Amino acid sequence: MERHEIEAFLLLAEELHFRRTEERLGLAHGRVSQTIKRLEHRLGVTLFERTSRHVALTPAGRQLHDDLAPAYRQVREAVARAVASGKGVTGTLRVGFSSQWAADLLVEAADVFRERHPDCAVQIQEVQLSDPFGPLRANALDLQLTEFPVAEPDLVAGPVLFSEPRALIVPAQHPFARRESVGLEDLARTELVSVSGDIPPYWIDYHYPRRTPEGRPITHGTTVVYWMEVLSLVAAGRGVSPAALRAAQYHSRPGIAFVPFRDAPPIEYGLLWPRNGVTARVRSFVETVCEVASRAASEPRSNKAT
Structure with missing residues (x-):
């Protein structure tokens, strides 16, 4: 036949x-x-x-x-x-994420990827705030989905896959907690809980600015290594912290409130991989994630995983 x-x-x-x-x-x-x-x-x-x-x-x-x-x-x-x-779409692909909503997208994309490439396993793991590029440089990961901006000569930043509006995490009793929104100028009246570690200064300045748009200084107080420390310190009244507004869906807890920014640019997320680490596995997974992200962008947020 x-x-x-x-x-x-x-x-x-x-x-x-x-x-x-x-x-x-x-x-x-x-x-x-x-x-x-x-x-x-x-x-x-x-x-x-x-x-x-x-x-x-x-x-x-x-x-x-x-x-x-x-x-x-x-x-x-x-x-x-x-x-x-x-x-070359065999073996194991190691993918990192920096937030739970990024992990949701990777898990969905990994399911699609495995159907297309059954001989390639996908391992997904969290990347800590204090060392956002270390696992890639140590060859512990093949690529990761993370917050931009990224401007590293040894790393390739792919296209923006999605963006999230920003919020300010404040203590539940803070005057800002009773507001519908806050502005970037309000940061001059607060003390930020920010992150420390092997993090480029341009990344810190973008997510945890030291001056408002009008040039007023913003105080940086306690620094942390892990995200959960931010929530505990804010709840204890030790400061406030910028974050993606979507974090409220994953990390709401007693003692804190998420107040939307009305004038801050959104946080953009994209894929990142070593410049010398482009393989068929990486290319295929990048294509799959872009496809899944594009499909998710066309759906109402209420229908997406939260």
């Missing part, structure tokens, strides 16, 4: 409808019927019973289907594995 005959036979056995089979195969009207007739003539048996309203497998057709379908599926899977192996 020729490949086009096998495909036409198996798909017609599934659909039991000539027009739908032709549409799925992208063939002109009558082509599947002609293919099946020629196959039946060559085999010397009738494979389908046909009437103007009904298509059904004959006993011979059912036997051929039951014997042929598993073998054809194995052939297709073997070809797919060979192609994936040739492209």
Whole structure:
């Protein structure tokens, strides 16, 4: 049997409808019927019973289907594995994230990726605030989804995948907690809880500024290494902290409030990978994440994972 005959036979056995089979195969009207007739003539048996309203497998057709379908599926899977192996989409891909909402996107993308590349495992792990690029540089990760900006000569920053509005995390009893929104100038009246570690100054200045847009100084107080420390310190009245507004969906707790900024630019998120670490696995996963993120962007936020 020729490949086009096998495909036409198996798909017609599934659909039991000539027009739908032709549409799925992208063939002109009558082509599947002609293919099946020629196959039946060559085999010397009738494979389908046909009437103007009904298509059904004959006993011979059912036997051929039951014997042929598993073998054809194995052939297709073997070809797919060979192609994936040739492209290098095998082994293990290690992906990092810096926030829970970034992790949600990666988990969804990993599910799609595994379906397409079953011989490539995906491991997802958190990257700490205090060392945002260390795991990539230590070859502990292949790529990660993180907050921008990123301007590192040894790292490649991919396209922005999504953005989140900003908020200010304040103690529940703070005067700002009773407001509908705050402005960047309000930061001059507060003390920031910020992060410390091996972090580029431009990244700190963007997320934890030292001056307001009008040039007023912003006090930096306690610094932390882990995100959960921020929440505890703010709840204890030790300061306030900027964050993505979406953090309220994941990290709300007694003693703190999330107040939206009305004039701060959004936080942008994108993929990052070593400049010398571009592999077929990385390229394929980047394509998958971009596809999933684009699809998610077209959905209402209420339907997205929170």
